[in-house]
Amino acid sequence: MLNRLRVERGLKQNDLIGPGLSASYLSRLESGERPATPHVVAHLSKRLGVQPTSFATHVPANSLLLLAKGTSALNSGTTAEAARLLSDAADSAELLTPEMSALLWPIQWQLVQVYDGLGEYQKNESILSRLLEHPSTKANPQLRIQVLVKLSETLRNLGKPAEAVAAVEEAWSARDSLDTVDLGDCLHIRIAAAAAHTEAGQHLTADMHSSWLLDHLDEAEPHLQARILWVSAGCKIRRGSAQEGLKLLVRAVGVLDSRVDPLLWARLRLAAVALHLRVNPKPAPELAHWLAEARSALTLVGEPRHLTELALMEARLAYAEDGLPRAARLLEDALAQGKLLSHRDRTQAEILRLRVSARLGDTAEAVRELRALASRLEQDGHFDLAGDAWRTTSEIALPPEPAQD
Template sequence: MSLQQPEFGERLKALRAERGLSQQQLAGGGMSPGYLSRLESGARPPTAKAVEYLATQLGVSTAEFRGLRSDSLAQALAIASSTEDADRALRILEEALATGAPSEDYALQWQAMRVMSGFQQDIGDREAQLRTLGQLVDLADSIGRPELQVYSHVSRARCQRALGQMEHAHESAVQAVATANAHSLPPRDTAGALMVLISTETAVGNLIEAREHAAELDELAQGLGQVQQTEALWTAAHVHLRLGDQAGAAQRLGTALGLLDSRVSPLLWLRLRLAAASLHLQMSPRNLDVAEKCLVEAHPAVELVGSAVHQQEFTLLSAQMAFYRGRLDEAGRRCAELAETTPLLAYQDELALKMLRSQLRVLGGERKEGTRELQTLAEEAQARGSIDLSKEIWRALAETLAQL
């Protein structure tokens, strides 16, 4: 592994501090304190000669500079958690974990992998995130704490759902709920597991089970805080929409939108409006006015607190809104904007984007090609277990052909 800045400088400074040495003392007679200071700050790359000299002065091997040692995993975690550079944070954590932390320190490894999975999600590397979450589940089982086991299974289920692996996501969610119930975990933990279970049941078409669990979630959420009650209403609204109860879905969404104060959780407030816009666009007939109102409210929040993922979700919803309003040129421009960015959308949103592009092809004169694409997308969703999404694609195909 090559020696890179600023990691080398950070490691050098930590080793010097551990020994209580000043920069002048460490520099000795073989290096100027000014040069040492630039090495520690990351302003200068280390030469092989400098590394050998400093290793001798510190009484360590040069390997100590090639990554954080196993006993400094906590330090790596602290550095990674304090930086906004996701690539750098991932590199620090990967190097620290690769050195092999002590086997008895499973909890610290679990925390490092939990943080690492979050950064992997931020940069859109969901395949890597899924591998990390698999390790997270294994570590939680080794530790034996049900709280960690439930969190790990829930996180893996969400990642699998985002990748379109609905059946696997459902299995992970079932395991999370079973563990929470078996150990009588607090309602907050159980509610989180129930939410992801309900979403996967809805996706794979198990609507009766989803409705029963939604009722259970509603009762459980009554004793929880504003955030959990909002999430429970959001989850229940989706179930009622799939059951054909559009009035019930709209009522729950309206309650959720009014319940959460943006100052309590700005990010959830934003996500809720994006979700509400999406659900209102899926209603039959589509509730365009309410969906557009949600997007108008969400727009400033996307700029202030939204991540790159939220920005892409907002652009997709705006493209869909333009399409349903008959502004096909605008819809096409929005799709082109997304094509120029690194794809970060979850599987369902990515499929929705492909669906919209195919609809535009049909209406743009490429009826045969666009129709074939929509049929392929519907079959793909069906094969992946996304029954709900497959139905939506067939509906889009029928509506688009009807416009011709």
């Protein structure tokens, strides 16, 4: 249609280009390979002397086609291509009339899954906030709960624990408007609540949710059993019950078949390595085995975010095994992709980098950077991470005295 309107008016492509609209972009618009954004529609309608609604006739078909292509790209593992196609689909769907705007919801939800694998947490926060205002979400409490639970997870990854708690508490309130509460929905909310309150240092509330989850463990599907054990392990370890938490996580590693959810199966092994090293810095024999299993699975199904998490965990194990040069290289690789990591993982990687740097001889600079990092974490309200940074500073600045004969 765009090509027809341009030709009818005797215009060349160069006559239509403008801010945000290059000749190559215009060619793709005319061929149907790319949708027009609302800004471009406003520009073209003015140049061509037509109403913006003139461009809406083909939007639903374009949006559906891009959604289908984006989903296929995601399923085939080409995540960056999936992000581009789904972003185009969302731009196209923005032009839909209010009556047809429901199509925007599945497009944006699929885009959230893509950005999650790419570590694009800020983009997800923006999309999820818009989804909360979507008419479909407002009209359906179950959709609202789903969005709020995902938003809480995203906010935790961004290092915003108080906001993560607020989101999951809103989800908890939304369930009161449901006629019946599905057990699966309740488990998802409780898992998100336990994680958010743990991250915020609200351990009594986190324990309440964790205890309820463990009481209903046998009623859950295997993949939810694994998540319940994982989040409960984190709750216990963060409040000081390290051995108890580690037992739960080892149990989580064994409860899930790799064929059920290979990505979760692999990430559980990364979590088990991390928590085991937190409890006992001396590496146990099974840690290398768990990492090898995780590596084989993530090579096949992992997104960029998960591969960066793998590199960080391999660095932690290398450090525990006194392989300092290898640990330094792996940490450099992980931190080069630091935006893919959650705030907690990125901070812990930075603390470990400074620990390695000190052991390789640059103690004074490592101590200076650790003190600055700990102060920033305290100012931002991340007190447990600040505690990790201060403890590391003390261990580096005041190494243990040699044993007396």
